[in-house]
Amino acid sequence: MSRALRILLAVVVFFGGVMSLWAAETTQLTRGTAITDPDVLRKLDEHDVLTISRLLWPERNANFPLTNDLLFSWLPQLKQIPAAIDAEIDRYVAQQKTAWPTETIGVGEGFDVQLFDRANLKSRDTRFVLAGIVNRMDRAYVSEESCGEIRLIYRLARFEAKPDGSKTATRLPMTFNLVLKARDPRQADGIGKPVSCAEVARRWLDNGDWQGLIGSGFYPYETMLDRIETNIQISIAPKSALHDFRSDYLLKVFKYNATTKTFEESTLENQIDRDRIVADDALRSDFRAWLLAPENLREFDRGTVLIPEKFLAKAAVVPTPAGLDASVMQPEFGLMQGEGRSDPVFTDNDVVGALKQAAAQGELQNIRSVAGFQRRLNDVTCAGCHQTRGIGGFHFPGVDWLADKPSNSTIVPASPHFIGDQVRRRDILAAFAAGKRPDFSRGFASRPQTRGSAELVGTEYQDGWGAHCSLQNAGSGTRDESFTSWSCATGLTCQAAAASRRIGMCFIKTR
Structure with missing residues (x-):
């Protein structure tokens, strides 16, 4: 058991209660897969148990969370992060000025494009608060030895003093995700037996009974550190004569280097560097050949593909809302035939031929058409996934335990995509627990993989009001083969949203 989870048990005993791993209406859907109980998160944070500073500096004598002016200056592991974010924001501002030369951009409501205030990363009035803990053992296919990941998700907050001496807190649009390996292979339980994924x-x-995992010996906790992921709402642009309302999000990843003991700027998993691929003939040819190879295409279909780093980007700007059909705002746009380029990376014939070869080795689960390939090419990326059924550009904005009376928007800690995926994740946990090899496959980001469960039937997460569904083709009157199961619940019908051609939304029939 990791040092963090040993501390977690200690705090539960200290507070004299059994932890609940869920809260409110997400109770059933997140059972066993996430810790979203506001009271538990508050105690773990305010008592400096699972704060960023405690996890990265466990021997620290003080027992209070560090504000941002101290966090990034006192913890050498984090020293590269502010500078890397600064550089990305500078690039973003330069690109915006080139694209929209008549619009002003800066911090504050007086600008046409309102920018994230990076001073919040250096302020004594801001810090990251624990907003949720998420089990991602469904990602064990990346590294089976580590049994997947545990993610501690923090939300940036600003604290201001009130006249009576108390403080008021405001959540700011940034999350900081500390990703730990789910186990260390050298880990042992109380009787010295190696701890298994099961x-x-x-x-x-x-329901969080960690006690059986706690051993008497100490193992090197540092080996559990994997990476840090940041997600910042970098700008808001109200609707104008030039464009519709837009909100952009900046995604970054920093991998832990055990040699230098720092989190270093890294590529984002499966975040295709579209512009670089399109501009480089050799890279484009290599990418096409690699992805269309039958063994890689089958993993692409299953959602478990790991695209080589040479094709990936070190940052992603996610424009929202992006709509349901392919557009220039989506990360894959321009790679497929019919997306404005005379020399696309993938022609329809390329895809059809490759799918036929891959299917000869066994039936494909999701991609059965060019449209399915195009959709997977988008939602396999970080940016494309965050554009799909998110809350803005967030999938886990987190539990707002800071507010005495949170609004409806902050009661819900996660997006429809996140909630809908819990059935699949819990099925994988159950397989691990039973000593079986899990099925790590996943469906498209727009529709959850239910694995035979009826738990989501009739809800917005699967086929209820507002769920994504498949429109009939105008000519044939049939649905695209990749989306034939995307139907609506009784009483609802799939209707076009905006200019969408293939994907609609479930609404009442009289609409």
Whole structure:
């Protein structure tokens, strides 16, 4: 058991209660897969148990969370992060000025494009508060030895003093995700037996009973560190004569280097560097050949593909809202035939031929058409996924335990995509717990993979009001083969949203 989880048990005992892993209406859907109980998160944060500073500096004597002016200056592991974010924001501002030369951009409401205030990353009045803990053992296919990941998600908040001496807190649009490996292979339980993936999964499914995993020996906690992911709402642009309302999000990843003991700027998993690929003939040819190879295309279909780093970007700007059909705002746009380029990376014939070869090795699960390939090419990226059924550009904005009376918008800690995926994630945990090899596959980001469960039937997460669905083709009157199961619940019908041609939304029939 990691040092963090040992501390977690200690705080539960200290507060004299059994932890609940869920809250409110997300209780059933997130059971065993996420910790979203506001009271638990508050205690873990305010008592400096699972703060960023405690996890990265466990021997620190003080027992209070560090504000941002101290966090990035006192913790050498984080020293590269502010500078890397600054550089990305500078690039973003330069690009915006080139694209929209008549619009002003800066911090504050007086600008046409209102920019994220990066001073919040250096302020003594701001800090990152624990907003949720998420089990991602469904990602064990990346590294089976580590059994997947545990993610501690923090939300940036500003604290201001009130006349009576108390403080008021305002959540700011940035999340900081500390990703830990779910286990260390050298980890042992109380009797010296190596801890298995099955044991880790059982403890999560048993509502957080960590005690059986805690051993008497100490193992090197540093080996659990994997990476940090940041997500910043970098700008808001109200609707104008030049464009519709837009909100852009900046995604960055910093991998932990055990040699230098720092988190270093890294590529984003599967974030295709579209512009670089399109501009480089050799890279474009290599990417096409690699992705269309039958073994890679089959993993692409399953959603478990790991695209080589040479094709990936080190940052992603995610424009929202992006709509349901392919557009220039989506990360894959320009790679497929019919997307404005005379020399696309993938022609329809390329895709059809490759799908036929891949299907000869066994039936494909999701991609059965060019449209399915195009959709997967988009939603396999970080940016494309965050554009799909998110809350703005967030999938987990987090639990708002800071507010005494949170609004409806902050009661819900996660997006429809996140909530809908819990059935699949819990099924994988159950397989681990039973000693079976899990099925790590996933469907498209627009529709959850239900795995035979009826838990989501009739809800917005699957086929209820507002769910994504498949429109009939205007000519044939049939649905695209990749989306034939995307129907609506009884009483609802799939209707076009905006200019969408293939994907609609479920609404009442009289609409």
